[in-house]
Amino acid sequence: MSEFMATSAYAGVTISLVSYGLGAWLKKKFGFGFFNPLLISIIFTIIFLCTCGINYETYNEGAKYLSWLLTPSTVCLxxxxxxxxxxxxxxxxxxxxxxxxxxxxxxxxxxxxxxxxxxxxxxxxxxxxxxxxxxxxxxxxxxxxxxxxxxxxxxxxxxxxxxxxxxxxxxxxxxxxxxxxxxxxxxxxxxxxxxxxxxxxxxxxxxxxxxxxxxxxxxxxxxxxxxxxx
Structure with missing residues (x-):
């Protein structure tokens, strides 16, 4: 899995989006405040990386593209x-x-x-x-x-x-x-x-x-x- 993450350009993005989607689904289904999508995505991603033995640097190499959207999304506010x-x-x-x-x-x-x-x-x-x-x-x-x-x-x-x-x-x-x-x-x-x-x-x-x-x-x-x- 670690090797796949290292060779795939968008594996980190996929994990991040799936994790956030899971959090959004839980929040919508149960309406409980602690099912915050961002919090759930952080917890899920950490568990996934630890379980699969993937280090942060490898994950971030594929997830860094999301960071590029930070500035334009802030401007949209x-x-x-x-x-x-x-x-x-x-x-x-x-x-x-x-x-x-x-x-x-x-x-x-x-x-x-x-x-x-x-x-x-x-x-x-x-x-x-x-x-x-x-x-x-x-x-x-x-x-x-x-x-x-x-x-x-x-x-x-x-x-x-x-x-x-x-x-x-x-x-x-x-x-x-x-x-x-x-x-x-x-x-x-x-x-x-x-x-x-x-x-x-x-x-x-x-x-x-x-x-x-x-x-x-x-x-x-x-x-x-x-x-x-x-």
Whole structure:
């Protein structure tokens, strides 16, 4: 199997798509929040690779083509934002302040936890970009001296948790305003949270799409400041 994976150009892509399809089917059939398609696909892929004795490098050689779609898919998130542009202009101040508050809360939380757990500087800066999209987070982690591979894992985990629990938390704290829910999901859980926001509604999806870009820029700026605290 390992030899087949090494010689096949698209085996990694096939495994990834089949795994995600399985997760999407489980989510549709049972409707249970923890049957998140991305989470299921990660678990299934890991089990498959371990069972068949396939190393990550061999798998990634065939799956890397999916990564090429990351940037254009992120750009496409501008479409729902464009459709709700008038709403954005009416609430511009609240939107900017809300995203800024979310970014600062994320960074401050990592700082406090790092202090309490006695993390090294490298481990600390690795976690700082946990709530922004992978494309930006990898660059931030590398620039600050963190472990990029761990940063990617943390970003994915953060997004999956936000996707699973985001709507429940909004209901728990009686947050009913669509703009607020969209900003919260996008700022805290980046693109994976935005996928959930789009399921909830058009306004939530538009605001969440905006949050990804603005939160990414603000994190780049503020992370440099927070990185010097430890």
């Amino acid at each position: 501008a479409i729902p934002l464009y459709e709700e542009f008038e709403l954005l202009k009416k609430n511009a101040k609240a939107v900017i302040l809300g995203i800024t508050a979310g970014v600062l809360t994320s960074l401050a939380t990592v700082f406090v936890l790092a202090k309490l757990m006695g993390l090294s500087h490298e481990n600390y800066v690795t976690l700082l970009p946990k709530s922004i999209t992978t494309a930006i987070g990898m660059g931030v982690s590398e620039e600050l001296g963190g472990y990029v591979t761990i940063t990617v894992a943390v970003i994915v985990i953060t997004g999956v948790i936000g996707n699973i629990l985001g709507e429940f938390i909004c209901k728990l704290f009686r947050i009913h305003e669509p703009i607020s829910k969209g900003l919260a999901l996008g700022t805290a859980a980046h693109a994976i949270g935005t996928a959930k926001a789009m399921e909830i509604g058009e306004i939530e999806g538009a605001m969440s799409s905006l949050s990804i870009a603005v939160a990414g820029i603000l994190t780049v700026v503020f992370a440099t400041v927070f990185a010097g605290l430890i």
